[in-house]
Amino acid sequence: MAKYLQVALNVPLNQTFTYLNIEPSGISRIGCRVEIKFGARKTKGCVVGEFENLPTDFPIEESKIRPITKVIDEKPLLTPELIELAFWVSKYYICAIGEAVSAMLPSAKRETDAGGFSFVDEISSEKAAVLSEEQEKAVKEILSPESKTNLHYLYGPTGTGKTEVFLQCAQKILDQKKGVIYLVPEIGLTQQVIEAVVKRFGQTAAVLHSGLTPSQKLSEYHRILNREARVVIGARSAVFAPVPDLGLIIIDEEHDGSYKSGSTPRYHARQVAMYRCKKQKIPLVMGSATPSVEAWYLMNKKTIARHTLSKRLAGGKMPQIKTVDLKNEPADTLCISRELEHEINQTLAEKKQTILFLNRRGFTHFYRCRSCGFELKCKNCSVSLTYHKTENRLRCHYCGWSTTPPQQCPQCGSLDAGYSGFGTEFIESEVKAKFPNAKIVRMDTDNLTKKGELQEKINAFKNNEYDIMLGTQMVAKGLNFPNLKLVGVILADTALHLPDFRSAERTFSLITQVAGRAGRFFPDGKVLVQTYSPEREPILFSVNNQTQKFYEMEINNRRMLNFPPFCRLVRLVFRAPTEKQAVEAAEGASSILRNELYALYNQKISPDFTQEQKNKVASTEILGPAECPLSKISGSFRWQLILKGQDITILQKAAAGLFYNYSRPTDVYIETDVDPVNLL
Incomplete structure (x- = not known):
């Protein structure tokens, strides 16, 4: 038994802390959580090292070293591989080792029933589908021991069967008695992928999601460590899952920004996965219909092996995509153009469904004076306030501050002031007015308040209980609706005007992903993209399905401006x-x-x-x-x-x-x- 324990605490200090080990057991405590006194308070830490003798330059007298209060875990929660990974995360992302360790651990002391399958009604082992020639080739090449790289990319339009390739790769790794981590962008929005994984692998799958309590997450960790669960599916933080004998990591929708953490440690799950796979000498397979520009560049350099799927498998063809130039619309047009209105009416007459997409919440964009140009912004944040009609308030979507709308311009007193732009509430009111007999469902973070409400609405739309779905970016990801014929992008320009070098990439990706929802199961799907800038390349290339041209243009722009991947x-x-x-x-x-x-x-x-x-x-x-x-x-x-x-x-x-x-x-x-x- 080691006399001293090196403990990492979740504090922003670049050091570990030494404590006396009071529980002789002969068992290594590395990877276990311990309870300790830190200053005057009682807290938890994780043992990341142990030693018998103090270093000669140790700065504190031996008699002043405090003992731990107790050991929380009988068995380690973090493997030696994960502790080494935590030190790498700390160094790479410039954060304290305790902050890196904390990102990997469940916070509960005791476990309860995991309920990890709260996303699926029934659990059954579903048989693998018969693969197409392209899919078969991809599986073989991804898992080939002769491959020149361990980094692989499954590239293909939506509906070409990427998920089935991932599942069959996972099955072959399980057959080798190894484990798999399967990452998805956001659990609530990738329901169908999770269902596919759980149906295929049954009780051997663990779902790590934000709906689990800390105790349930701890239970899932023990299932993983005890080899009861061998396929772990989850969002960003599942990249740290303590899977013994890890054999494969899958990253679905690799381009998605939610793989990057917004708080300390600000890690990117893709970068962490690359590091784990390199250290373990195992394959990493990523996939998307719209790869990140960095990934595309590395595919061109052959650093990442590209495996292309080109055929839609459900019988549908790629939808017909067309732009509608809003500059040509009559002055009294609100947010639905004449052409989009006509197509919605036709779709309703055919008893098919429509999705209307806008990358914007709220009733209107912002309050603006037409006389002096004054814009009403949040008093706490330098962003425009959004008008919410139902509560007649202007609200900030960054800090939540709200105020009542002014009757006249606060700056010049003009009465010629009002709201520019539009949001999902505004569209909802117009759609209800234009299509009074249609059943309409709205999906954005403002109106999804109850737990499970998102899934209820998705299922209801899938079961044809609604004719038209309105939504923000949550409707762009991974959802398949058999009866969906028409997709309308209300305003494609929103992301283009953000002061960020990735705005073109995001615009292209969003239109392509949303368009991919249409006509996946029959040949006459349609997508109408409303825009004031139809000539802008991200919009033009996505509408014309010119993926190669977009990436060539964007990579050249980044090269000229010296932005990633060139710096x-x-x-x-x-x-x-x-x-x-x-x-x-x-x-x-x-x-x-x-x-x-x-x-x-x-x-x-x-x-x-x-x-x-x-x-x-x-x-x-x-x-x-x-x-x-x-x-x-x-x-x-x-x-x-x-x-x-x-x-x-x-x-x-x-x-x-x-x-x-x-x-x-x-x-x-x-x-x-x-x-x-x-x-x-």
Whole structure:
């Protein structure tokens, strides 16, 4: 038994803490949670190391080392592989080791019945489908020991059978007595994939989802560790599942932004999966109809092997896609063009279904004065307020603050002020007026309040209880509706105007994904894309199904502007209660970063740097300080710095020097984001 335990705590400090092991057992405690006293409070930590003797340079007297209070877990929850992974996450994403460990662990002390199958009504082992020639080839190549890379990409339009390839790859790995992790973007929106996994693998599947209580999640962890569950399906954090003898990781809808964590540690599940697979020497297979630009670039370089599926399997053809130029519509047109109205009427007459998609919540976009141009924004956040008709209030979708609409412009007093743009509530009222006999269901986060309501509405639409579904991006992901004929994109331009270098990619992906819902089971599906910018490439190329052209254009643009995948980024956001504090913190950090880069170049930090690495240090840029596009959220002012360079390790060393050595003012919080996916 080791005398001393090295304990990681969920605190933002770059260190572990040493405690005395009071429970002699002869069993290693590495990976177990322990209860300890930290200062005056009782808390939990995880043992990440143990040793018999203190190091000679140990800074505390042996007599002052506190004992642990108790060991929480009889058996370790984290394997040695996961503890090593936690140290890598801590170093790569520049966060405390305790924060990295905490992201991997369930928080409960005792377990209860998992109820992990709350998403499926019945559990049965379903037989595998007969694969097409393309699918068979993909399975064989992905799992081939002769493959030149362990990174694989299953690329093909929606409806070409990617899920079945994933399932059959998983089955072959299970046959080798190994485990599988299957990642999906958001559990609530990928119901059909989860059902397919659970039906195929029955009780040997574990579903890790946000609906589980901490106790249920702990129960699932024990099922996984005890090899009772061998296929783990879940969202982002399931990439840390403690699967013994891991043999394969699958990432469905690889392009999806929800794989990137929005809080510390700001890890990307794809990057973590790549690291785990490389260390374990096992395949990683990703898939999407719209790969991220970075993934497409790596496929072209043959770093990732591409496996293409081209044929829709349910008998449907790719839908007919067409743009409607809103600039040509009459002045009194609200949000549904004449052509879209005609197509909806025709679809209703055929007893088929329609989805209307808008990437926007609320009743209208924003309050705007037509005389002086004044826009009404949130007092806490620098974003436009959204009008909600049912409660007659303007509401902020970042911090929740709301106010009643003014009768006249607060700036110039003009009465010629009102609402520009439209949201799902506005569309709902217009659709009800134009199609009074249609049964309509609306799906966005404002009107889905009860637990299970999302699934109820999806099932009802699938069972033809509704004619028209209105929704935000939640209707764009992975949903198959056999009777769906028409998809209308109400306004395709929304994401194009965001100040982010990925806005074109997001617009292309969204239109392509939404369009993929139509006509999957019969040959005459239609998609109408309403836009004020039909000539803009992301819209033009998605509508004309010119995927190759879009990626070529976007990669060339990124190359010219030196954005990923041609450089790496680290984003530092400084949040403070006053703008002055945020600006001063960002400016102070900027000079520290310049000193760090100077020290790196002169080999004071890394004496072993080669001339090539020194050249990369010299070409590293510090962009900013600048106000964040969303310059105020929840009462905090936000300024940012962006480190941009060719070598991620150089950016990480400079940022880590700032993170660990900079004494920031107490009111200032620094967010460190390595490989950010959005710059808002």
